[in-house]
Amino acid sequence: MTRASSRGVGFALGTVITVCFIAIAVVAQFWTPFDPQALAILDKLQPPSPHHWFGTDQLGRDVLSMIMAGARNSVGVALLSVAIGLLIGVPAGLLAAVRGGVVDDLIMRGNDLVFAFPSLLLAILITAVFGPGAVNAIIAIGIFNIPVFARVTRGGALDLWNRDYILAARVAGKRPLRISFEHILPNLVGLLVVQGTIQFSLGVIAEAGLSYVGLGAQPPIPSWGRMLNEAQTLTALAPSLALFPGFAIVLFVLGLNMLGDGLRRRRSA
DSSP: OOHHHHHHHHHHHHHHHHHHHHHHHHHHTTOOSSOTTOOOGGGTTOOSOSSSTTOBOTTOOBHHHHHHHHHHHHHHHHHHHHHHHHHHHHHHHHHHHHHOHHHHHHHHHHHHHHHTSOHHHHHHHHHHHHOSSHHHHHHHHHHHHHHHHHHHHHHHHHHHTTSHHHHHHHHTTOOHHHHIIIIIHHHHHHHHHHHHHHHHHHHHHHHHHHHHTTOSSOTTSOOHHHHHHHHTTSTTTOTHHHHHHHHHHHHHHHHHHHHHHHHHHHHHO
């Protein structure tokens, strides 16, 4: 198999994995095999079986249903956090590229300030004031995404400002902000999609990490990170309780990374 064909297989596989997890998240919004929040103590710690494909946890909840509901939570948090980064970071990056000077310095130094606080630390600061929860996790991860998209947008915009069609638009009398949104931004869509895919995968990891330490979605909302946290004391009795959510995180992030890498290679080809 040639290198090009192997890259094509990786891109296709990443697409399939990503689409499958998103489809599971959408389906979980309306249906799961069992109520993921329903307790059945008499059925606790059952091994995988035809009735409970992934077994049950220490409270008798169906693990497959919790995995599906956890996918819904992970996709929702990651998607909204990426949306926050795009909605604020892209205009900020365009403005920095257009204005330059003091405006550019202020925006970039603000980005450096946000980068100084990792998303987990930022979440701790936010939850210290507002309390833990999925909304605060979205805000924390979204704030961390803002400087990423601002930097990517600014770098791409500065590269495009010297293109001939941009010079023609300026000669035609179009104002810089209009040029940014009519000519610069459409040509940055591919770059932003690639970066968005990367930030989406990082958002899934961040959400799982925040939930693991108790700062993400709160009980009884299922979360992959909290499932790992609850399973760590039961590894000897029921190792599958940690295996299934851990495998879901790894597989989903792997699919997103393969998809993002494929998009990046296709864009640079």
